Amino acid sequence: MINNGDTIGIGGFVTTNKPWAFLRALMRVRKKDLTVVASPSGLEIDLMVAMGLIKTLMTPYVGAEAIAPVGPIYSKQAGKSFTIEETDLMTLATMLRARIQALPFLPAWGPVGTSLMELNSKLRWVEDPFGGPPLVAVPPVKIDVAIIHACHADKYGNVQHLGPCFLDPMLAQAAEKVIVQVEKIVSNEEIRRNPLATTIPCQQVTAVVQAPYGAHPSASQNYYRLDDVHYREYLKVAKAFVEGDQTLLKDYIARYIDQPKDLAGYLEAVGMEKILNLGLEECSDAGNT
Amino acid sequence: MINNGDTIGIGGFVTTNKPWAFLRALMRVRKKDLTVVASPSGLEIDLMVAMGLIKTLMTPYVGAEAIAPVGPIYSKQAGKSFTIEETDLMTLATMLRARIQALPFLPAWGPVGTSLMELNSKLRWVEDPFGGPPLVAVPPVKIDVAIIHACHADKYGNVQHLGPCFLDPMLAQAAEKVIVQVEKIVSNEEIRRNPLATTIPCQQVTAVVQAPYGAHPSASQNYYRLDDVHYREYLKVAKAFVEGDQTLLKDYIARYIDQPKDLAGYLEAVGMEKILNLGLEECSDAGNT
């Protein structure tokens, strides 16, 4: 469904609901020259950069917060092996909204006075016809395929996040094709029991796949925490790569991307005990009430 | 809370969730020179025009669908006793969004090629900095007080519609003050049981009032149907007014607006048996499954 040179949209938020199962499949077949439009991102971008798959990147953030303030390989290669079209979250949302509304541009305050004008080739100035100072005109972005991870969907593709839904609905509306991986495919009756919770209606969804634990190592809302041990393992790999040692990265890719023949194989490579433990409630959790 | 000359925002949609209890209170004290910004509207606008309260009107529709394609007094007085700033639904939403985003304008396709440019003094043309044809620039609209009817809220003002929420969340975000009437004030625990269903968070709400049957004669989502008999009764009054007979309207205002000292008094004037019957499920309802 995805071709070399396509623009892909990646849903989720930093280290939550990242569609890792799809991303690993994409990495496995080495789809290249991708333009990636992503909500604030985790280390999946770092790995895709390491593998040389990304040509152009539009995302407001690449890191893993307390685990890593910034992706090491992404940081090293930025502007060298790939181009960044600099954007903040709202400017990105504005690009998506311009596409959704079929408008040639929408005005924005975000880039005004910042370096975004210089670091994003798509932006222009627009006069305020009411006489105020000029604003920045943000053009639409066209997404060939959006890939999204969510809790539930029915077989028709009605998707429910059952929690925050990030930019996922906007990515879906802005995309030509939308593929969604879910923890569980549920009946249409279950979806219809709470239609208010449907975040992406089936008419926007091209394909839906049941992929339990498919967001690993990121967190999956209502299902499991992020696997910080795995993220730290990857960080070691990435830091070694940045310092010139490529063997760890090769091993990581072999072990987690290339050798597992499917999601089940990947989960076994990680170890099911680790995986299952991520689904346990943390008992030392905050406070009371 | 509302002064003569204010801009008020009215929520709901045509004949559903119209905040009639507040509107009757407003009519009772004859607040005047109002600028009314409203989602598609029912006959409440017709009555406000009849009472001479509206100076400027921005709404995409005034009517009651199958009951009345257009409000009779509104139709008669348009451009005479009050001014219409012509708008369609999306252009109205765009005005609200410009206000919410603190932008001096947002571009829109809707008015292009239509008479809206000629019939709405607020609109301007804006060049497309990417070289396409010009678009229409829609400025923000500032709302002094938004009035909204919903199902439930807690005492802090967390509001849940439990169904479509129309433009109500946008009206709330665009307004300086927001007053919400609800069928039932529920506990904060009940709101927190389903926080995804909260449509207007408490930080946007100035006041919340329990007003059971407060949307009558319009429908209240999940609570009761519209009172088409009452709407037809009003239509007779309005048609007589248009034909020069003001007595029926005077009687209507006395009976339903001025004499009832509160919501309970109004409901008694309508008749509680009628009111309660509106809450019954219609048994001849469509189909199966």
Next chain:
Amino acid sequence: MQVTPKEQVAVFISRQIKNGQYVSLGTNLPIPSAGVLLAHLTHAPDLSLNILSYFTNLSSIDYFEDLTQIANPSVAKWADSVMALETLINSISRMDLCFVGGVQIDNYGNSNLIGVGQDPRQLKFRGPGPVGTSTIMSTVKKYFIFTNALTPKVFVEKCDFISAVGWGNGGDDARRQLGLPGGGPEYVITPQAILDFEEGTKRMRLKYVIPPATIEEVKGCVGFELVIPDSLEAFPELTAEEIEVLRNRVDRKGLLREGH
């Protein structure tokens, strides 16, 4: 009984709809609703139906009691999703088809829900307002104009006001020149005739006369010169399945058969 013109029109609409499309079903338009539902219950089970703020699939419904009561809040019980109104109107460019009416409709398919008269402060008749049509008709992939009133009062040379653009001042590129992203009006549908727009000029053209109406009657009912093609095809026959589904599942009360 014989098929009625309203039934024929509903079938015409049904045949324009492809499976999998995203179609909006308006309130207070029973004939277009019948057409959409007929498609849905026959060849388009995967239609994505937008009704009010709800998205539904009604293809497994045995029958509808009352065609006029589909687009009311009780449709909620069939909803797969409820979209925020803002989201819904933002993404109209994904919508395949919807319908518009008008107090006036002109030669180029522009429509007017604003009012009749020259001076906006002294209108002869003030209409209900544009509702959502200005933006929807500028952006939706294509749309049909529907009215029961094929009369010279409605079908005017030039609308006094335009609330939704059709083909503007005419010509294939009328909409492109304005920049409008949507595909524009494809058909004008009435129980007496179905009209389309001539290539090149985009003037309104007769496509089908629906008996008992005649070409001459239709010409007399529009306040401008209708393009009449050299040869006019007869309205295609309805299939037995279409008639059966329409009468027994979509329109049980016989709304489209009234007066016949």
Next chain:
Amino acid sequence: MQVTPKEQVAVFISRQIKNGQYVSLGTNLPIPSAGVLLAHLTHAPDLSLNILSYFTNLSSIDYFEDLTQIANPSVAKWADSVMALETLINSISRMDLCFVGGVQIDNYGNSNLIGVGQDPRQLKFRGPGPVGTSTIMSTVKKYFIFTNALTPKVFVEKCDFISAVGWGNGGDDARRQLGLPGGGPEYVITPQAILDFEEGTKRMRLKYVIPPATIEEVKGCVGFELVIPDSLEAFPELTAEEIEVLRNRVDRKGLLREGH
């Protein structure tokens, strides 16, 4: 034990917050979080707290086990509402206060999360990106810059790149000339010193030194000439209630007391 600089800073933040305000509590910023929660548990019970996509009121919570774990998805259990991200970022102009950091912060409170270097294709260090700050800092009613790193590497004369505008090139009307709707940065907060912006020029100015740091040390830690007022007030004393609530309810693990 004595109050620590980090505790003093948290109390400073707490005192800037008024009851009823709408404040965003970011991830990975424990000192600002402590300040906001302290206000919430003392004088600001009606705070509207935005954490991730959730809106919550935490004033009835007895205590927080782990200050670093507030802004994580488990906060969902206290949520009054969950806002669509788009809605949240659309309406930033209603937000009273939030926080920003930076890999560089300049003389006029502009901040940089983009990177260090001159040529964007040959950066010495590429930062994580602007996250939401470009728009949030242009629009929020006011904001505080927070960093643990009061060093000349971070506090530079001029940012290599700007991801969020402070006072631009300086002057009271710097932001008005750009048209920015938000109020701009009010304080720059570090555990060694609290800084504000001089009226007129909007250059960064020392407001409080927090012992054991000294004025000279602070001056040496910024890569530009800091405005030093003629007389500098001492940092106001913490109340017993503030210390008690901070230590027993907000920061039980003693994150703000570490190393003292």
